[in-house]
Amino acid sequence: MSDMAIVTLCSAPRLEHLRNQLRATAGVPRVVVWIGDDDAPLLDAESVVRVPPGAAGLRLAAARNAGARAAEALGARLLVFLDADCVPGPELVDRYRDAATQHPDAVLCGPVTYLPARAALDAASLRAATAPHAARPAPPAGTLQRAEPAEYPLFWSLSFATTTAVWRSVGGFDERYEGYGGEDTDFAFSLRRAGVPMIWVGGADAYHQHHETSSPPWQHLDDILRNGALFAEKWAEWPMTGWLEAFERAGAITRENDGWRRASV
Structure with missing residues (x-):
C-alpha cells in the first residue's frame, strides 16, 4: 500500500497548526482543503482545494469528500485524514499503511493525544508526551483491535484512514451537514450499517496541538x-x-x- 495521501481541512485560525503538520509530513502527498471564506495562502502541499462555507457554516462533510477526490486524482489508494490541529507521530504513516494492508476493507482509527500549550513537536518530545484520550480504545503499539458495534460512535475524524475503495463504497460524508457537529457520528453509523469494520490501530498516534475551547461549545x-x-x-x-x-x-x-x-x- 504505497500510494497514499494525507487530507487536511483548514481555515485561517488554524493556519500555524497546519504549517506544523505540513512540516511533519514532508515526503507524503498532502491535500489541503481550504474551508474559509477567503483564499488559501501559499501552502507546502501537493494539492489545495477550495470549499467555501455554505449558508449554515463551514462545510466539513463536503470538504472531506472533496479532499478524498483530490487525493484519488493524485493516485492515492490510501486516504489518511488528519485534523489541521494534529501533527502525526513518527510512526503514524507506517502504522496506517500496515493496517490497511491487513484490513483493506476497514476504516482505521489511531489514538489521539491532546498536547498542552507550547508543547515541543519533535519526535522524541511527542513520544514522551503520548497519553491517548481516555474516551477511546488505544491498544498497544502494533496491535490492531476490531471495534465492537457499540464503539462506532467513538469515531473521530481527527485521525483516521481508509482505502479509496472503502470510501467510495460508503459514499463519504453526508454533505447535508453544515456547520459544527454530527457529521462524524453520521459517518460512523453509515459504516456500521454497511458492515464496514472499524479498526483501532495501536501506535498510529496523532497529537492535537493546543488551542482554546469551551465545553459545551x-x-x-x-x-x-x-x-x-x-x-x-x-x-x-x-x-x-x-x-x-x-x-x-x-x-x-x-x-x-x-x-x-x-x-x-
Missing part, C-alpha cells in the same frame, strides 16, 4: 441543534447528547418531544 449551539435534528431524522436518535444536556442544564435549550429546541426567552 456555546458558539456552535445553533449548529448542534440543526445538525442534531438532521441526524435524529436519519437515525432515530440524537448525537452529542452530553453537550445538549449541558445546554439544557444551563437553560439555553429545552426538550421538545424526542428532541431539543432553543428555550423561550
Whole structure:
C-alpha cells in the first residue's frame, strides 16, 4: 500500500497548526482543503482545494469528500485524514499503511493525544508526551483491535484512514451537514450499517496541538441543534447528547418531544 495521501481541512485560525503538520509530513502527498471564506495562502502541499462555507457554516462533510477526490486524482489508494490541529507521530504513516494492508476493507482509527500549550513537536518530545484520550480504545503499539458495534460512535475524524475503495463504497460524508457537529457520528453509523469494520490501530498516534475551547461549545449551539435534528431524522436518535444536556442544564435549550429546541426567552 504505497500510494497514499494525507487530507487536511483548514481555515485561517488554524493556519500555524497546519504549517506544523505540513512540516511533519514532508515526503507524503498532502491535500489541503481550504474551508474559509477567503483564499488559501501559499501552502507546502501537493494539492489545495477550495470549499467555501455554505449558508449554515463551514462545510466539513463536503470538504472531506472533496479532499478524498483530490487525493484519488493524485493516485492515492490510501486516504489518511488528519485534523489541521494534529501533527502525526513518527510512526503514524507506517502504522496506517500496515493496517490497511491487513484490513483493506476497514476504516482505521489511531489514538489521539491532546498536547498542552507550547508543547515541543519533535519526535522524541511527542513520544514522551503520548497519553491517548481516555474516551477511546488505544491498544498497544502494533496491535490492531476490531471495534465492537457499540464503539462506532467513538469515531473521530481527527485521525483516521481508509482505502479509496472503502470510501467510495460508503459514499463519504453526508454533505447535508453544515456547520459544527454530527457529521462524524453520521459517518460512523453509515459504516456500521454497511458492515464496514472499524479498526483501532495501536501506535498510529496523532497529537492535537493546543488551542482554546469551551465545553459545551456555546458558539456552535445553533449548529448542534440543526445538525442534531438532521441526524435524529436519519437515525432515530440524537448525537452529542452530553453537550445538549449541558445546554439544557444551563437553560439555553429545552426538550421538545424526542428532541431539543432553543428555550423561550
